[in-house]
Amino acid sequence: xxxxxxxGNLRLKILDLxxxxxxxxxxxxxxxxDLMIASVGYSKKETDTFILSKGHAxxxxxxxxxxxxxxxxxxLDTFYQDGTTLPAHPAPxxxxxxxxxxxxxxxxxxxxxxxxxxxxxxGKDATCFVLMSDGETxxxxxxxxxxxxxxxxxxxxxxxxxxxxxxxxxxxxxILGDSADANKWKAMGFETVELDGHDIENINTQIAKFKxxxxxxxxxxxxxxxxxxxxxxxxxxxxxxxxxxxxxQYEIAKNDVNKTYLS
Numbered sequence: 220x221x222x223x224x225x226x227g228n229l230r231l232k233i234l235d236l237x238x239x240x241x242x243x244x245x246x247x248x249x250x251x252x253d254l255m256i257a258s259v260g261y262s263k264k265e266t267d268t269f270i271l272s273k274g275h276a277x278x279x280x281x282x283x284x285x286x287x288x289x290x291x292x293x294x295l296d297t298f299y300q301d302g303t304t305l306p307a308h309p310a311p312x313x314x315x316x317x318x319x320x321x322x323x324x325x326x327x328x329x330x331x332x333x334x335x336x337x338x339x340x341x342g343k344d345a346t347c348f349v350l351m352s353d354g355e356t357x358x359x360x361x362x363x364x365x366x367x368x369x370x371x372x373x374x375x376x377x378x379x380x381x382x383x384x385x386x387x388x389x390x391x392x393x394i395l396g397d398s399a400d401a402n403k404w405k406a407m408g409f410e411t412v413e414l415d416g417h418d419i420e421n422i423n424t425q426i427a428k429f430k431x432x433x434x435x436x437x438x439x440x441x442x443x444x445x446x447x448x449x450x451x452x453x454x455x456x457x458x459x460x461x462x463x464x465x466x467x468q469y470e471i472a473k474n475d476v477n478k479t480y481l482s
Contacts, residue, residue, distance in 0.1 A: 272327020416442020
């Protein structure tokens, strides 16, 4: 399967899950799915760990794990239902690749630094990936964990920031400023790169470079993304952080994805 077809197929699965459950958080799942394809789909080894810190984008993680065969179609179809192992935010101890509950923003990076540090102490060749939102970088725990990562030379930690410019109450720059700014992370002591968060081949290349760069610095990839990427009426619209789709909107969304990625 080509990368473009994979982008399209996973977006269609995300839309299907949200339509069946009549739920929101669609835009944020569509903005981060390409970062997830690059990290979980192509770059993650069996010994690596992936933490979805922006847990409200759980559907993106679920369809990725379904593509990899870890979550069956039958289980995926239970998304958001009573008794499911696939709730609106990831729950722990249900699936091998979901080791921690996330969704309360600011927790993923502290967990990830602990995992990366433990791997260092144990002498393991293992990378910890943490996928965060740009709004989440407002959290104080994020900066405390970042200091910890630098001080302990966690060069096996790769932070990925889904920088779509929007958070729960508006533009990120209008709320607490741009805390996902590359210069801030570089000044903190991170090996830093900023790139197109939808260019999977380039993301893959950068991850490979970071994995091989044993320089004592934690790493951060700031991916410039578009909230609602692939669906014309959702792109760069804050309301699609929250809204469910009606039937007409669902059909338009599917047509947009098919036209962009699968035609």
